Amino acid sequence: MHRTRHISKGFHMFIAVACLFLLSATAFAGGVGDLLPDDSVDKTKPIPTETKAPPIVAADAAIVKEAEEVKAWCQKNPRVKTNHDCECVANRFIAERQADPVVGKDELLSRIITANKCPSLEGIRANGYKECMGSSGIPGFNTNGNELETYCQCVGKRTSKNISEHKGKLGPKQRSNYNYYAYRYCSKAEAYK
Numbered sequence: 001m002h003r004t005r006h007i008s009k010g011f012h013m014f015i016a017v018a019c020l021f022l023l024s025a026t027a028f029a030g031g032v033g034d035l036l037p038d039d040s041v042d043k044t045k046p047i048p049t050e051t052k053a054p055p056i057v058a059a060d061a062a063i064v065k066e067a068e069e070v071k072a073w074c075q076k077n078p079r080v081k082t083n084h085d086c087e088c089v090a091n092r093f094i095a096e097r098q099a100d101p102v103v104g105k106d107e108l109l110s111r112i113i114t115a116n117k118c119p120s121l122e123g124i125r126a127n128g129y130k131e132c133m134g135s136s137g138i139p140g141f142n143t144n145g146n147e148l149e150t151y152c153q154c155v156g157k158r159t160s161k162n163i164s165e166h167k168g169k170l171g172p173k174q175r176s177n178y179n180y181y182a183y184r185y186c187s188k189a190e191a192y193k
Contacts, residue, residue: 067093070109080113081120082127083175088118116170121160128182129156144187154191158182 067090074086092112100108112118132152135141143151162178163170185191 063094063097066097066105067091070105082123083120084113084123085118085120089113092117114169114171116163116166116168119163121164124163125156125160127156128159128179129153131179132156132183142187146186146192150192151186154186155179155182158185158191 070093071086071090074080074084074089080086080089089109089112093108096108096111129152132155133148136143136148136152146154159179159182162181163175166174166178
């Protein structure tokens with residue numbers, strides 16, 4: 001009987017040591033959380049394995065680089081540069097990219113350009129004036145008695161004002177309409193009061 005008890009105590013000691021060994025081996029291999037109920041361990045916090053910059057810093061650098069490419073594209077494209085403030089477009093691109101990191105660059109640019117959030121009012125005014133001066137030789141062009149220079153300055157200013165007041169999407173058709181409205185407005189005497 002004494003011998004059975006001694007084996008029993010040894011067996012219990014063996015079981016305790018084996019459990020501790022298994023517990024420590026499991027903790028290194030898969031984590032203690034695998035042995036415990038799901039509610040008792042927070043598995044949402046990963047254990048850091050390396051010390052490197054968080055992914056957001058890397059993403060921000062990539063976004064800034066992409067925005068610089070957008071700004072360069074804007075500045076090289078005469079039509080875009082005339083109608084849009086390229087610095088503003090680049091800054092809006094950063095905000096849009098952070099809000100929607102999956103969509104393609106062209107779609108983001110389309111959103112920014114048509115949203116009329118970055119108009120270059122000086123560029124629009126100058127372009128309206130230039131187009132008006134170039135149109136003066138076309139048959140049927142009528143300043144309604146106004147001096148050409150004054151009339152075309154009015155057209156440029158009015159086109160810029162119309163576009164600056166536009167809310168929502170602004171495509172080529174709306175731009176053309178605002179230019180047409182400027183020609184009509186500047187034909188009236190009230191435009192010069």
